Amino acid sequence: MSVKVSMKVNGQPVSAELESRTLLVTFIREHLRLTGTHVGCDTAQCGACTVLMNGKAIKSCSIVAMQAEGADILTIEGVAKPDGTLHPMQAAFKENHGLQCGFCTPGMVMNALDFAKSHPNPTDQEVREALEGNLCRCTGYHNIVKSIVAGARAMAAAK
Amino acid sequence: MEHSLIGKRIQRKEDYRFLTGAGQYTDDVELPKQTFAAFVRSPHAHARLKSVNVEKAKKAPGVLAVYTGQDLADAKVGGLPCGWLITDVKGQPMKEPPYPVLAQGKVRHVGERVAVVIAETLEQARDAAERVEVDYEVLPAVVDAATAGRKPGIHEIAPDNTCYVWALGDKAAVDAAFSKASHVTTLEFVNNRLVPNAIEPRSANAAYSRADDGYTLYVANQNPHVERLLMTAFVLGLPESKVRVVAPDVGGGFGSKIYLYPEDHAVTWAAKKLNRPVKWTAERSESFLSDAHGRDHVTRAELALDKDGKFLAMRVKTTANLGAYLSTFASCIPTILYATLLAGQYTTPAIYCEVTAVFTNTAPVDAYRGAGRPEATYVVERLVETAAREMKMDPAELRRKNFIRQFPYQTPVALLYDTGDYEATLKAAQDLADVSNYEKRRAESLKRGKLRGLGYACYIEACGIAPSNIAGALGARAGLFEAGEIRVHPTGTVTVFTGSHAHGQGHETTFAQVVADRLGLPIEKVEVVHGDTSKILFGMGTYGSRSIAVGGTAIVKALDKVIAKGRKIAAHLLEAGEQDIEYENGTFKVAGTDRQKSFAEVAFAAYVPHNYPLDKLEPGLNENAFYDPTNFTFPAGSYVCEVEVDKETGATQIASFVAVDDFGKIINPMIVEGQVHGGLAQGIGQALTECTRYDSDGQLLTGSFSDYAIPRATDVPSFGLDTRETPCTHNPLGVKGCGEAGAIGAPAAVMNAITDALGVKDLAMPATSHTVWKKLQEKNHARV
Amino acid sequence: MRAFEYHRPANLKDAVALAEKKDEGRYLAGGQSLVQAMKLRLSAPTDLVDLNALQDLKALKVEPGAVTVGAMVRHAEVASSSSVLKTLPALAALAGQIGDRQVRHLGTIGGSLANNDPAADYPAAVLGLGATITTNKRKIEGDKFFKGLYETALQPGELITAVTFPVPKRAAYMKFKNPASRFAIVGVFVADFGGGNVRVGVTGAGPCAFRQSEMEQALKKNFAPDSVAGIKVSPDGLNNDLHASPEYRAHLITIMAKRAVEAALK
Structure with a gap:
């Protein structure tokens, strides 16, 4: 029951023969060895596996890889500049101590990147609502909210 | 270095890797010839294993091996030990039933491991696990802690399901004080069971090398040396030298990753059998069933007061649910870390606490953020607030009237508080929360149909469990020191090896700050290494908010030795007497002159000892230290919570939450605030959303994030924080620790606020909208 | 898997x-x-x-009087579509409350209705607006679509292609969320089409979504919050779980209906 899947991940075309039951997140982590995308639950609640598919935040544990056939996927590994400079959203997380153990962080950043596109100057409440699909057990969200507000503004300013 | 680094908001060194996806968590580790394990878990809470047939599973595609409890028994693999021996009221040791790696003859909770399947791929292992045929003879389940003592025993060794009955305090003095009290406040409540739910699930990946007959275990764990010590000595019977335990990046612990778990042992043992690395990572549903849970007390508590509100005595009777097996530190949590904290911040002269610890057919219960101290704080602060309401006194003033104000202070429950200023934190919290305008806010809420309430919690905690000899006398089976090593490299850069372990706490930054500050070096020159038994000389790991107070002090002690040796080297290089050498801002100087050598020059001389006092001094600049604290540290603080309750739906929102803590000296306020935020969210979760429910058959009804609500961003507010500082008197940094405070103080503050809003004496946690609505219904009924 | x-x-x-x-x-x-x-x-x-390649199922059509959502239209698209926001804002608001933003980027109306989770949001709108469900075989009246717990009028192999929602004069959806799953403990969709045509669709409370006729009758007479505020819904047959008893759900139906009417009038 193998299938061939092709997509673009972080700008690079990739393709592979997979078991059809391979989740997108498994493809990303195990086959591409991009382990920055994490798995924190099995009910699509925690959001640690969030990536961008065609620019939109999705949970990569909630679809099989074949559902991303032909898609453009961005993972946390593709966010910083090639020279290693952090993206403004990543920098905002660092400056505002928006992460502790780092496990939920890639999902938080990916969701925030998408959210900020439509919310260049969000309120705290808008950010909290946008995080409904991302669980963090370390930060109490306080500094994540601060980070995303600052990151969204920085992204808008950089335009 | 012009300015001290202590107290600076330095951004974290670890963030870059986490923000770019470069962190290495256990499940990210892939070893050559990797195999994958899946566990067959009991669907029953209590059953006899009539047979376990693995033949079909063994023949499934990709399967390399299937092991059962019998295989482990045949191989003489032992059971998991408990790290703390409690002696009961009759002087007898607690009951210690065997805790097998894979079930032996019986299963005692849903999710207990019956067999392990190892295959080439994870899905193959899971497919085959479905083909293991287990014949269970289902037995009645013991679920309820309060009645467990009257049910048939689930372990042979404990026919009444009682692990121990333990007590602390002077019962006669307490009873006498109650008999002459003018007011007694009584509360009965459950401290709800919680599932820790670090977002990284537990994971273990073990490899074996025939070349050196050695094992390497990567594991999501908070204390790799402790894991190694107990695993080798008690379970696998291996020399420690043959086992390397690596806890790489760990995605949160909150206590749940302190313990020995059966899965870690099964994969380690199997790695040698198969001569292939074996990896297992929990699915979240497995975490819910098999991670150690927290809390779960049933308590009756009484406070005796005189007519002016002076506390005379406290009497507490608690039944603690230990679950099906004794997890690594389970026994000391509802005893040593609970009853000793019942003095709180108050001068209550007599306290008596009796704890009955019982086994039930539920997941094991052990330390979860706060570990005993949130339960104690809940007892004390709910009692105090309730007493104030009953006696029509201001709850803050009642607290003030009873505050300890003279230090050191010997409590009637064994602890000796070294320092504190409870008035300072309470005053600051009241100011920050703008308590004086509370009535205006309450009236405004009412206009919008919302009931507003305000609650306080003034907590104290004991951190950095110590000293080892006293802990040993109380039953600890491990030391409670910490080790640190400072390795200065020839170019003057420094690697710090610490036995503490970071899983979100930011040690790589905080510890580097301490070292860079003391050595007067740029922080970039200091690297902190932790979490690998092959690199770190020893370590007791991270729990109980002990890292900076104990681990940090060990580092400081090693630093002192480095500087002392550096002075000797500098004295030689500068041709001066050692007593004339001063060390300041990264430079060894001859006092009163401009003659000096930089730290890097001294380090270089130590490793290229051409001009060096070889007759008197060994080359090299590498020092280590072990530090065993002389006392606990006592962080304390005052929290003020305001809630708004929707009268129609019962939905409760935290309107504001203010926390003023005294952590002693603070190294990095940014990191400390983050720790408080996280603790508060977990405490608010306990109070409002987190409900662990087993049905009468012992099935976990709240076994996923779809039913167990850990707080989301919309469930918690932005917090108002401040600190006051009374430095710890018995460690060189003056630090106390901050990791658990929020989780300790928050539940009582939230519940005091909700009961105030509703005008009721008590309410069960978690105060979900449904619970609150029901309480409002009862109240309305009572009025009619 | x-x-x-x-x-x-x-x-x-x-x-x-x-x-x-x-x-x-x-x-x-x-x-x-x-x-x-x-x-x-x-x-x-x-x-x-996989229906992902079926472009015909991805159309979102807004006409005077009706909004037709293709079965493969994602919740996020309904929530953010400017024409839906203008024509039938209550539907956009409902779609914007489903799951979380990641789920809304993938979840579809067709999938949601065919699954018929008792706590899903869309069923409340289908009943509250009297939608018509188009399949590869036929058109099914919304009122006849939900048959029970995870059970619908769909026959084996039958595939939803689109859902057509009539546009009311005013409408609103109020949802009381499950604290863990974020599904509806109770969700109430209220729509006033004028001329005494009022519909009230309830989700989360029973084995599947249903209409609340007592409230419809009351709102027919007077479309105001007070018309429903005093209605005591019977808990008989309502869901009982960890998060809410039948009595609580019954109570929430009244509260959510009242608030939905308030919101519709704003």
């Missing part, structure tokens, strides 16, 4: 043919419920027929 065979047909005819051929075949829309159930091995179809 158990193994299965994956298919991606290019058109409706092939999709239906495939699904009908396979005994244990399932259509795969957004996957936000089905893939989760498969991961937990609670659902184990032998074949998945």
